[in-house]
Amino acid sequence: MTNPDLIPEPFAQDGDKNPIPLERAIADPVYRASWKAGFPPDTRIPKDVGGEGPDGLDFNGVLNIISQAVVFLQKGNAYQFDAALAPYPIGALVRSNDNLTTFQSTIALNSNNPNSNMTGWRVYNGSGFIVDNLTTNDGTKALSAKQGKVLSDRDFGIGQTWQDVTSSRSLGTTYTNNTGKPIQVSVCVYHDEQVVSTLSVSGVVVSRVRQEAGGATGYQDSTHTAIVPNGATYSVTGGSLISWSELR
Numbered sequence: 561m562t563n564p565d566l567i568p569e570p571f572a573q574d575g576d577k578n579p580i581p582l583e584r585a586i587a588d589p590v591y592r593a594s595w596k597a598g599f600p601p602d603t604r605i606p607k608d609v610g611g612e613g614p615d616g617l618d619f620n621g622v623l624n625i626i627s628q629a630v631v632f633l634q635k636g637n638a639y640q641f642d643a644a645l646a647p648y649p650i651g652a653l654v655r656s657n658d659n660l661t662t663f664q665s666t667i668a669l670n671s672n673n674p675n676s677n678m679t680g681w682r683v684y685n686g687s688g689f690i691v692d693n694l695t696t697n698d699g700t701k702a703l704s705a706k707q708g709k710v711l712s713d714r715d716f717g718i719g720q721t722w723q724d725v726t727s728s729r730s731l732g733t734t735y736t737n738n739t740g741k742p743i744q745v746s747v748c749v750y751h752d753e754q755v756v757s758t759l760s761v762s763g764v765v766v767s768r769v770r771q772e773a774g775g776a777t778g779y780q781d782s783t784h785t786a787i788v789p790n791g792a793t794y795s796v797t798g799g800s801l802i803s804w805s806e807l808r
Contacts, residue, residue, distance in 0.1 A: 566634055567627050567630050567631050567634065569627075569631060570624050570627040570628040570630075570631050571620070571623040571624050571626075572620035572623060572624045573624065575620055576617055576620065577617050577620035577621040577624050578592075578593075578615065578617040578618050578620070578621040579621060580593060580594065580595055580621045580622055580625065581594050581595070582594060582596055583595075583596050583597070584597060584600065589612070589615075590602040590612055591603050591612035591613065591614055591615055592615060592618060593615070593618040593622060599614045599618070637655075637659075638653065638655040638659075638662065639654060639655060640654060640655045640656070640657060641654040641655075641657075641663075641673050641674060641675060643671070643673065646670070646671040647668075647669040647670050647671045648665045648669075648670045648671075649665065649668055649669075649670075650665055650666065650667055650668045650670070651664065651665060652664070652665040652670070653665075653684060654674065656674070656675055656686070657675045660686050661683060661685075661686035662683075662684040662685050662686050663678075663681045663682065663683060663684060664681065664682055664683075664684035665680060666680055666681065666682055667680040715741070716741065716742045717807070720741070720743070720807050720808055721807070721808075722805055722806070722807050723805065723806055723807075723808060724803065724804075724805050725804050725806050726801065726803050726804045729747075729801070729804040730801065731749070731797055731798070731799070731800070731801050732795065732796075732797050733795060734793050734794070734795040735793065735794055735795065736791070736792070736793050736794075737788045737789065737790055737791060737792050737793075737794065737808075738791070739790065739808050740790055741790050742787050742788065742789050742790055743787070743788050743806050743807055743808040744785065744786070744787050744788070744807040745759070745784075745785065745786060745788055745794060745804070745806050745807075746783060746784070746785045746804075746805045746806070746807075747759060747783065747784045747785075747801070747803070747804045747805075748781060748782070748783045748784075748801075748802040748803045748804075749781070749782055749783075749784070749796065749798065749799035749800060749801055749802060750781045750782070750799055750802055751769075751780065751782065751798060751799030751800065755770070755798050755799050756768065756769070756798050757769050757770070757782055757784070757796070757797065757798030757799040758784075758796070758797055759784035759785075759786055759794070759795075759796050760795050760796075760797075761786055761788050761789075761792055761793070761794045762789075762792045762793050762794075763793070767784040767785065767786055769782035781802060782799070784796055
């Protein structure tokens with residue numbers, strides 16, 4: 561749908577016009593218009609029975625103010641907070657003083673100026689609406705595509721592959737996951753019935769195996785597996801190392 565005919569400029573912008581008062585003062589002529597009363601009853605009575613014609617300057621004044629608003633909106637503008645219009649209803653939208661952010665009222669009868677007091681307001685769009693870092697505590701803001709990719713890249717399993725790290729690992733040594741995201745470790749050891757083998761993450765035993773006495777072979781292979789959070793330490797003790805793999 562195309563735009564309707566546009567108003568090129570406010571009506572009577574360069575012409576003579578009266579300012580329109582909220583209420584007609586007692587000293588004003590009986591034919592003067594006001595925002596509360598409009599054109600008074602005297603302007604609707606024939607002149608031959610005592611009526612008064614409405615003032616053309618009032619018409620110009622009324623149409624000028626109304627068309628100012630239309631032209632303002634045609635240009636894509638939005639209204640800033642104005643204490644004279646407060647309180648604002650729930651859902652009301654106002655532009656910030658720098659016109660770069662739109663605020664939405666989340667409460668009824670809202671008289672707080674969001675430029676200095678965000679109580680009862682939220683950022684609806686514009687500057688401050690898109691989060692491009694991980695330090696914000698405002699869970700109502702939208703995430704930028706850039707930050708979304710950062711978070712996605714940190715997801716477990718995304719961009720990670722299983723790697724054989726046996727040659728660089730040994731039992732009884734503590735390692736630290738400094739990859740920036742969680743990893744999974746899978747460690748295979750063999751041991752006899754006298755040995756208990758454990759996998760610990762940050763000092764907590766998360767996997768423990770021991771062969772029962774009287775086993776047919778006298779020894780067994782066991783596999784420990786666990787997810788290690790970023791920054792956590794991990795180690796495996798007991799038995800002899802067969803293989804050590806990590807999803808990282």
